[in-house]
Amino acid sequence: MGGCAVDLSNNAGLTLPDDIGELGPEITELDLYNCSLVGTVPPGIGRCVGLKGLRLHFNGLTGVAPEIGRCTRLVGLDLSVNALRSAPVAAIAGSLSRPESNVISLWKNNRL
Numbered sequence: 001m002g003g004c005a006v007d008l009s010n011n012a013g014l015t016l017p018d019d020i021g022e023l024g025p026e027i028t029e030l031d032l033y034n035c036s037l038v039g040t041v042p043p044g045i046g047r048c049v050g051l052k053g054l055r056l057h058f059n060g061l062t063g064v065a066p067e068i069g070r071c072t073r074l075v076g077l078d079l080s081v082n083a084l085r086s087a088p089v090a091a092i093a094g095s096l097s098r099p100e101s102n103v104i105s106l107w108k109n110n111r112l
Contacts, residue, residue, distance in 0.1 A: 046069070
């Protein structure tokens with residue numbers, strides 16, 4: 001599996017579709033920072049099991065579906081500078097593949 005990176009950063013007006021999981025297990029990097037995203041990261045993200053890096057910072061996200069815990073290859077997750085009201089911390093922590101080299105950023109989410 002060679003993997004695939006998708007970078008749609010800095011594109012205001014994007015939305016996270018419910019069927020984001022259709023990207024499949026081949027996607028390893030997903031960059032959607034600074035896209036004016038709002039709402040919750042949908043449960044379908046859990047079908048992107050090949051994800052190693054997920055960058056969703058500088059948006060208006062309010063939550064993350066616990067299905068993110070199925071992304072067991074994650075080594076980098078950036079949810080900083082959003083409007084998160086809750087984060088499935090146990091699911092996120094359980095998804096991390098190498099705790100010694102992982103980065104999770106929840107910085108500047110003043111509703112957490």
